[in-house]
Amino acid sequence: MKTTLLTAALAALLTLTTAHAAEQNFPLQSYRVGPYAAGGTGFFGGFIDYLNLINIRDGGVNGVKLTWEEGETQYEVERGVEVYERLKNTPGIAAWNPLSVGIAYAMIDRISQDKVPLITINHGRTDSTDGRVFPYVFPLLLNPYSETSAIINYIGGKVGGLDKLAGKKIVVLYHGSPYGKETIPIYELLAKKYGFTVQQIEVPHPGNEQQSQWLTIRRAKPDYVVLRGWGVMNPVALKTAQKVGFPADHIVGNVWSNSEEDVIPAGEAAKGYVAITTQASGAQYPVLQEIVKTVYGAGKGNLAEEKRIGSVYHNLGIVNGILNVEAVRVAQEKFGHRTLTGDEVRWGFEHLKLDPARVEALGAKDLFHSIDVTWDNHEGDGYVTFQQWDGKKWNVVSDWIAPDWKLLRPIIEKSAEAYAAEHNIKLRTAADAEKVDANTPVATSK
Amino acid sequence: MSARPLETRSPWPARAWLGPLALLAAAYGVVPFIGSTYLFDAILTPFLALSLAAVGLNLLTGYAGQLSLGSAAFMAVGAFAAYNFNLRVPGLPLVVSIGLAGLSAAALGLLFGLPSLRLRGFYLAVSTLAAQFFVQWALTKFSWFSNDNPSGVIDAPPLTVFGFAFEGPIGRYLFALTVVAALTALAARLVGTQTGHNFIAIRDNELAARVIGVPVLRTKLLAFAISSFFVGVAGVLWAFAYLRTVEPAGFNLDRSFQIVFIVIIGGLASIRGAFFGAALLVIFPLVLSRAGSFLLGGRFDSGALEMSQRIVLGALIIFFLIAEPDGLAALWDRLAKRLSPKPNHP
Numbered sequence: 148m149k150t151t152l153l154t155a156a157l158a159a160l161l162t163l164t165t166a167h168a169a170e171q172n173f174p175l176q177s178y179r180v181g182p183y184a185a186g187g188t189g190f191f192g193g194f195i196d197y198l199n200l201i202n203i204r205d206g207g208v209n210g211v212k213l214t215w216e217e218g219e220t221q222y223e224v225e226r227g228v229e230v231y232e233r234l235k236n237t238p239g240i241a242a243w244n245p246l247s248v249g250i251a252y253a254m255i256d257r258i259s260q261d262k263v264p265l266i267t268i269n270h271g272r273t274d275s276t277d278g279r280v281f282p283y284v285f286p287l288l289l290n291p292y293s294e295t296s297a298i299i300n301y302i303g304g305k306v307g308g309l310d311k312l313a314g315k316k317i318v319v320l321y322h323g324s325p326y327g328k329e330t331i332p333i334y335e336l337l338a339k340k341y342g343f344t345v346q347q348i349e350v351p352h353p354g355n356e357q358q359s360q361w362l363t364i365r366r367a368k369p370d371y372v373v374l375r376g377w378g379v380m381n382p383v384a385l386k387t388a389q390k391v392g393f394p395a396d397h398i399v400g401n402v403w404s405n406s407e408e409d410v411i412p413a414g415e416a417a418k419g420y421v422a423i424t425t426q427a428s429g430a431q432y433p434v435l436q437e438i439v440k441t442v443y444g445a446g447k448g449n450l451a452e453e454k455r456i457g458s459v460y461h462n463l464g465i466v467n468g469i470l471n472v473e474a475v476r477v478a479q480e481k482f483g484h485r486t487l488t489g490d491e492v493r494w495g496f497e498h499l500k501l502d503p504a505r506v507e508a509l510g511a512k513d514l515f516h517s518i519d520v521t522w523d524n525h526e527g528d529g530y531v532t533f534q535q536w537d538g539k540k541w542n543v544v545s546d547w548i549a550p551d552w553k554l555l556r557p558i559i560e561k562s563a564e565a566y567a568a569e570h571n572i573k574l575r576t577a578a579d580a581e582k583v584d585a586n587t588p589v590a591t592s593k
Numbered sequence: 594m595s596a597r598p599l600e601t602r603s604p605w606p607a608r609a610w611l612g613p614l615a616l617l618a619a620a621y622g623v624v625p626f627i628g629s630t631y632l633f634d635a636i637l638t639p640f641l642a643l644s645l646a647a648v649g650l651n652l653l654t655g656y657a658g659q660l661s662l663g664s665a666a667f668m669a670v671g672a673f674a675a676y677n678f679n680l681r682v683p684g685l686p687l688v689v690s691i692g693l694a695g696l697s698a699a700a701l702g703l704l705f706g707l708p709s710l711r712l713r714g715f716y717l718a719v720s721t722l723a724a725q726f727f728v729q730w731a732l733t734k735f736s737w738f739s740n741d742n743p744s745g746v747i748d749a750p751p752l753t754v755f756g757f758a759f760e761g762p763i764g765r766y767l768f769a770l771t772v773v774a775a776l777t778a779l780a781a782r783l784v785g786t787q788t789g790h791n792f793i794a795i796r797d798n799e800l801a802a803r804v805i806g807v808p809v810l811r812t813k814l815l816a817f818a819i820s821s822f823f824v825g826v827a828g829v830l831w832a833f834a835y836l837r838t839v840e841p842a843g844f845n846l847d848r849s850f851q852i853v854f855i856v857i858i859g860g861l862a863s864i865r866g867a868f869f870g871a872a873l874l875v876i877f878p879l880v881l882s883r884a885g886s887f888l889l890g891g892r893f894d895s896g897a898l899e900m901s902q903r904i905v906l907g908a909l910i911i912f913f914l915i916a917e918p919d920g921l922a923a924l925w926d927r928l929a930k931r932l933s934p935k936p937n938h939p
Contacts, residue, residue, distance in 0.1 A: 179896025188896065219882070219899040224836060224843050225639060229879065232635035252746045253838045323733060325746055325840060351730070570748070 169486055171208065171475055173198065173215040174234035176245040181221035182378060185408040186460050190246050191217070192449040193464020194471075199442045199449070200434075201472055208475050209484040214239075224249040235261060239486040241475055242266050242496070244467060248326060251284075258283050262584055263489030264474075264496050268467045269294075269402050269425055273329070277563035278497065278523040279574045283489075285496050287470055288425045288518060288529030289402065292559065293550035295333040297531045298399055298423055299341070300548050302371050313342035318364050320384060321375040323351040326403075330375065333555075340554070354380025361387045374400045374422075381409035382417070389416035396421060396535070406459040410536045418538045423531050426466045426515045428541045430457030433510030434465065459541065466515050473509075474499045482585070490584040497522045497580055516547040522580035528552060620770055625763045633762035634835075640875045641769040642830040647855040647867035648780050649823025654853070655862035656784055657816035658796025659709050660717055663724030664824050664852040669844035670698045670728055671825025672832035673738050676839055679750050680740060687754055691772070691829050698825025699818040701728070706817025710810055725846055732841040739839075746840045749833040765834040772830060776823060781864050783819070792816055793862070824852075858910060860920025869921035873913075878906055 175194070178187035198213045207213055216237065218230030227250030231243070235257075242264040245251050251267045255275075258265045259282070267275070268287045275284035289297075302317065303309035319334055321327035331347055338345040346367055348360050354376065361384075364372060372393065374384055381404045388398060400409065400422030407428075410417035430439065435457055442448050443456070455461055478487050478495025487495070499520040501509070506517055520527035531548050534541035567574060628637070650664050675694035678685055701724070708720040732738050739747050752759040752768050759768040783789050791812045794802035803809050832839040851874060859870025881902045889898060917924045 180899045184896065217886075219896065221899070224838070224840070228836060229635040232631045233883075249746070249838075249840055249842065252748075252840070253836050256748070256837055323730075324842065325733065325739070325742075328733075328736070352733075 169207075169211045170214050170239050171211050171241045171486055172237050172239045173213065173241055173471065174230070174237060174243060175215050175217045176220045176227045176230045176243070176247070176250055177217045178220050178222045178247070180219065181223075183222045186406065187222070187246070188450070189406075189455060189458055189460025190464040190467070192455075193461040193466075194244065194468045195449040195464075196438050196442050196461075197434075197465045197468025197472065199447050200438050201468075203441050203445060203447070204437065208472060209479055211475075211479070211484065211486060213472070220245070220247070220250060222247055222249075224253050228253050231257060235263075240489055241487065241492045242471055242489070244268070244471070246270075248272075255281070255284060261489065262493065264493045266467070266471065266496075268463065268470070274559050274562035274566060276524065276526040276559050278521070278525045278580070279576075280563040280567045280572055281525065282575055282580070283493055285520065285525045285527075287520070287525075287527055288466075288515070289531060289550075290526050290559075291329050292333050292555045293526065293529070293552065294401055294423060294531070295330045296337065296550035296552075296555060297548050298373055298401065299334075299337045300550065301423070301533055301545060302399065303341070304545070304548075306370070309341055315343040315371075316367065316369040317343055317345050317371050317373060318367060318369040319345060319347040319373045319375060320357075320360060320364070321347060321349060322354060322377045322380055323349045324377070326377065327375055333558075334373075336554075336558075350376070350380055350384070352380075353378060355383050357383055357387045358390075361391045361393065364388075364393060365391045370397065372398045374398055374404045376400070376404040376409070382411075382413035385410065385413035385416045385420055395419040399423070399533070405534070407455075407541075408460075415538070417536050420536045421533050421544065422536075422541075424459060424534055424541075425529050425531050426459075426462045427513055427532060427543050428457055428459045428462055428534065432512070432514040434469070434514065435462070437510060438465070462514065466511070469509055469511060470499065470501075470518065473501060482583075488585055494580075494583050496520055496525075499527065513543075522575075522577055617774055620774075621767070625767065628763075628766075630762040633766040636876060636879065637766050638762075638769050638835045639831070640871050641766075641773045642827050642835055643852065643855060643875060644868045644871040645773045645776060645830065646824050646827035646852050647859065647871050648777055648864055649820045649827060650852050651856050651859075651862065651864065651867050652780060652783070652792070652823065653816050653820035654856055655860075655866075656789060656796065657792035657813065657820075659706075659813065659816060660714065660853075661721040661817075661820070662718050662846070662849050662853065663705060663721040663728075665844040665846065665848035666724040666728035667698045667702055667821045667824040668828025668831060668848065669732060669841060670701050670821075671695060671828030672839045672844070673732055673841075674698065674825070675829040675833065676747055676749070677738065677740075687750070687752060691826060694829050695822040695826045698828070699822040702817045702821025702824075703814055706814050706821075709813050709817065722846075725849055729841050729844065746838055749837045749839065752833060759834075769830045769834045772826065776826060777864060780823065784864070788812070788815065796862075854910075858913060858920055860922030863920065863922035865925065866920045866922030869925065873921065877909070878902065881905060 175191055177191040178184060195215060198215060201208060202213055216234055218234060220226040220230055227245055227247060231254055240263050243254065243258060244266045248270055251265060251271050254265055263283065265284050266287060269289045271286040273290045273292050275281040275286055276290050303312050306312060306315060334345050334347060348363060350357055350360055374381065376384055385395060388395060395417060396419035398420055400420065402423055405422035405424050410420060439456060443453060450456060450461065474495040475487065475492060477498050478491045482491045497520060499518060501518050503517050506512055516530035518527040518529055532543055533545040535544045646664055646668060650661065653659050653661055671694045674697035675690050678690035678693050679687065705721060705724040709717050712720055752765060759765055791807045794807050795809060795812055799809060855870035855874050856867060858873055860866025885898045885902055
């Protein structure tokens with residue numbers, strides 16, 4: 148049997164992973180090739196750059212060295228699952244950070260059994276915000292519903308207050324995929340609440356032809372267009388908008404339409420375009436300066452092109468690095484300065500509170516605002532800001548804006564409770580969240 | 594299409610079943626006790642699902658000579674149909690919903706097989722692309738299929754048959770193994786029957802087949818339906834036993850091509866070839882990737898490694914096809930012939 152011989156060889160490779168004292172590992176399901184490589188190299192590059200900074204500058208977190216291992220997924224779900232199965236027995240795993248909705252979905256069962264946190268910063272399953280039902284899933288900073296609410300709050304500010312939204316018209320141009328459709332009911336809900344009309348138009352994947360959609364938009368004469376795009380759909384939308392004469396500064400992009408890779412291909416047509424972000428771009432923040440000096444200075448920088456330092460995805464990776472490392476630090480204060488189990492790091496994430504003063508001490512003032520994760524709120528009340536593209540770089544054009552969490556929470560709880568009922572999950576209480584399993588260093592998922 | 598001679602021996606020669614039976618015994622009796630969870634969850638379960646899909650496509654393409662590029666669509670139909678039957682008909686046993694899922698895929702296969710009555714070869718292949726695009730579009734467009742789940746991604750139900758739960762990597766592996774073994778036996782039986790001979794007759798010469806009285810239209814449609822049934826069930830295994838999540842984007846054109854490649858590399862018109870081809874396309878990239886990152890991981894980033902693995906894999910596939918254009922199954926036959934002391938033919 149050829150099959151068993153080969154797999155025996157694979158198993159032999161697996162056992163060669165060496166164990167060291169006091170290390171905390173971050174397995175990375177990265178994607179550096181394939182259609183989404185631009186996002187993958189930026190995000191995982193930023194994450195690794197920050198882990199390197201902590202290792203080089205501080206000698207790790209309280210002496211615990213940070214390690215990582217990469218497995219290429221090409222953004223494909225089955226490859227992500229393979230990498231999970233391959234790396235899940237690495238000693239001292241702190242958390243998983245796939246940056247892919249599909250891979251994250253396939254992992255929810257597995258990480259819940261293995262008791263390791265799954266971080267889906269800025270994306271993921273909205274109802275996983277509810278820590279009562281999803282103890283190990285953390286859509287940090289911003290879930291899709293909060294994003295929707297923040298965009299409407301921003302447009303409200305532009306028209307002179309939320310009460311002035313009544314009678315206005317907003318078109319949402321969304322990607323024809325589960326991701327694109329996820330916020331449809333939330334836009335409807337907000338339209339009813341504030342009295343504006345909303346028209347939601349689908350662009351079939353991949354979205355490289357949008358003439359008819361934009362002709363519809365021209366006829367509808369909306370006040371604002373929200374671009375909920377992905378990949379090639381974004382530059383094409385901006386170019387087609389220019390063709391039909393819709394002004395770019397009245398188009399507001401969501402978090403997956405906010406990178407340099409989305410606007411540069413559109414050239415002049417993207418000038419004036421505004422997009423939401425949880426982390427400002429640019430390399431002027433102290434933490435980035437230190438990365439440039441310490442990590443890139445030592446020749447250990449992860450980005451192949453240094454001009455991408457400070458780009459949207461790179462900074463997202465750095466913020467993700469800060470949140471992961473700080474969660475480990477919080478947990479270490481409770482459990483000791485040693486290699487932690489996944490469940491102990493989960494406790495760390497559930498007590499991850501970085502107020503603006505702490506963010507400034509980390510050298511990230513104005514890079515991102517703050518976070519306050521609790522056992523039942525796994526998003527952590529992230530603030531957002533809006534950036535405008537001037538043809539060369541993004542410039543922040545708003546304050547830090549809060550989504551309407553109070554409005555959204557009941558919807559999230561309802562959906563999470565339905566999931567719990569469907570899967571026979573008992574709702575967790577605050578007391579349950581304090582029980583920490585210190586004895587699961589090795590994955591046991593069945 | 595390579596033409597293999599019409600097999601004339603009896604459909605159930607005892608000796609031909611010894612090998613597969615021994616293999617099955619090992620798969621049931623030995624592998625579960627020695628394998629790691631990685632082996633089951635990352636290698637064997639996807640291998641089994643893709644093998645079944647390739648067996649299904651091989652019935653259509655290898656035996657009946659109709660090229661299809663819509664396999665992933667039929668897998669998707671199977672997965673979503675099984676999910677919906679399971680969800681919407683309370684108390685329906687899982688086995689029944691899987692069977693109904695296969696039948697749903699077969700019904701759609703019948704529909705998209707209609708062009709085969711007029712089109713041949715590449716033209717037919719292009720028309721089966723319609724299935725690929727239509728199914729993916731419909732599953733995304735109508736959220737009813739995913740139970741109005743806001744994110745459109747659904748979780749697989751637990752695998753429970755007659756009160757027995759197939760849990761854990763080994764349970765899921767055994768579930769997949771049982772389904773694949775049963776359907777493969779069915780396929781192996783089918784190609785030896787009159788219907789199987791009709792498939793081959795149509796592949797080899799449609800006009801001649803018509804002249805000797807093979808009902809061409811009915812046989813072609815039957816080939817589409819049976820093949821789609823197999824592929825649909827493979828889709829259920831892929832979604833329920835392997836990924837345990839179902840999303841339309843996972844069943845894209847790349848997956849259809851992957852199954853076509855498995856069939857071609859493994860060997861057309863060979864049940865065994867489907868398994869060889871799936872093994873090569875599932876396991877070989879993993880071995881390459883592991884070896885690459887083990888040997889060179891420190892020096893290159895994973896993106897560069899991945900690219901070079903693709904080049905190596907592509908080159909190896911070309912090499913295989915030049916060395917043995919009839920696929921790995923033919924290679925195996927030659928090897929077996931050379932190793933056996935004397936031919937056992939009358």
